[in-house]
Amino acid sequence: MSKTRKRPTIRDLAEAAGTSVSTVSFVLNGTWQKHRTNPETAERVLALAAELGYQANQRARALRLGRSSLAGMIIPHHRNRFFAGLVENFESEARARGLVPIVVSTQRDPEIERQVAARLVMQDVELLVVAGVENPSSINRLCRNKGVRCVNVDLPGPDAFSVVTDNFGGARALTRRLLEDLAPDARAIFLGGRESEYATDLRIKGFLAAMQEKNLTAGDGDIVRCGYSPVAAHKALSDLFETPGNPPLAMLINSITAFEGFATFWRDRPDLASNVRVACFDWDPFAACLPVKTLMLRQDVENLIKVCFAWFDGEEERAGEISVVPPRLIIDDPGPEYD
């Protein structure tokens, strides 16, 4: 068992086939017809390549050709269906173009974001999709300096093309449904997200717009930007519901992670949480099974990624432009069939 026997190179093939490196290269790249190579030679080379299990060294090829065949993606983490969906679609689109997908997560740590972006750029990825980072602009600019094509998902900036979910429209549609049969003076709140965040800001605007339509106004403390963590959301809910007074009867929850906080709160205090109507700007199959009236929204990950690659396939820069993709409301969707 010759362990780790050295891989055959193009030179080995040439020697074995009794021809030149150039000719082998032509054959392997399918350009031999153009070079009027003897078909017999071509056949011999191909057979030998198969026999020896020849695989071209991608780094040598990339070095010579000046491209890497790598496509990078940056996400905060893998723990929810939104990012999982983005990743899976990214992978398949990249593969369809002969690119190897490299997906890295940052845990929303700006330091890791920086480091990871630099590393992907060092690898000369031919495309970088950026989703859910602190500040896309610094990454966008890094890419521009190094000649890497970069696109932002759901987080626009002036320095790159961006594709976003219709956050305003989605939140408004969710809120409309949420308020449909509610008493006219019922309290409704918005929960989750951080200060001055693009998507959150728009979702709040959509929430308020739908409130407006019903002549409702959001009071102090009705917009609860408690962050994304389940624990923080749980705590915010404890505060809201355990304080005597006017508990909310409806809420729009800003993300599936914040919704997780609601789920644990509901489990712990069904007495307090069972009467509230809930809508969530995201979808999860288990969350959809909780016995609380929950309206969910599924971002259209497939189209989000499709638009990224359409931009990539076209050669235009379009920095600062934003392409908006509508999300879908989930009422009782069984979800796709999979393993």
Next chain:
Amino acid sequence: MSKTRKRPTIRDLAEAAGTSVSTVSFVLNGTWQKHRTNPETAERVLALAAELGYQANQRARALRLGRSSLAGMIIPHHRNRFFAGLVENFESEARARGLVPIVVSTQRDPEIERQVAARLVMQDVELLVVAGVENPSSINRLCRNKGVRCVNVDLPGPDAFSVVTDNFGGARALTRRLLEDLAPDARAIFLGGRESEYATDLRIKGFLAAMQEKNLTAGDGDIVRCGYSPVAAHKALSDLFETPGNPPLAMLINSITAFEGFATFWRDRPDLASNVRVACFDWDPFAACLPVKTLMLRQDVENLIKVCFAWFDGEEERAGEISVVPPRLIIDDPGPEYD
């Protein structure tokens, strides 16, 4: 705005610094002391590198050095916490070693598995972690031929080192708890997984061992290998509970995706499903919030990956060896704090 200006090379640096390519290389690699380079020169080079934003071309470096700085991982998909956890730990261990992580999913499609493995090998990944494929051996052998170090997760084979969860022990522990207060003649079933699958087989053995301890036996139709899809599990449950006779009072569910089928069944037919006790060989935060008495098990993704890298760091082959990592039972675990 000079778009895509060519990146500076080591030669550019050498010219700008008025020194040779060799010296620049020494300086950049921190080996200049060893070569007794003039400290002033070193400083000049470093300053220039920073100023020009020099980044070494990783492909050239890799070609010369014969290594890629890439670490690959193959998983079926990203849609549950088990794989998400494996991925996140893989990424951070890889990063800690200066490797760029490349994670690709296959949707459990053998054709994609083959293609993806071949591509990673072509990229000369220095390590390949294989989790949840149809047949690891063909990938293991491919890697061995090409000199790529390859390790299997939860799916052992004779052709590589493997690290697995204690499937037998975990299933037995879950089943023991499941049966604790159950009537002596109650029916308990096992749900999910496929025929002749390593992990499933062991979990069934664990299930049966715990049954044995209580002098219970599993009858025909009590081991339901309906696959992993939520829809299939849902259907299997319909058949089980809607058939008149002896509905199960307890079940061990083989994976979180099959559990998803239980969740939807429970939502649709709470009358039938609410009395059953459930344990699941996997964990999900929302699933843990369902108002059904559910006992969950969390595989120790952190240690699973740690063992992979420990093997990688050591240089031994250890083909065919199996390292067993115990899982943890989740009774009421809030999970880690995160965004």
Next chain:
DNA sequence: CTGAAAGCGCTTACAG
């Protein structure tokens, strides 16, 4: 202390 040179494995313009 410094630099010229070989070579990693490819691709392709160029000369025959």
Next chain:
DNA sequence: CTGAAAGCGCTTACAG
């Protein structure tokens, strides 16, 4: 129709 040669951007043994 075929092959020798240059060159992609690095690293490092070697000669001075």
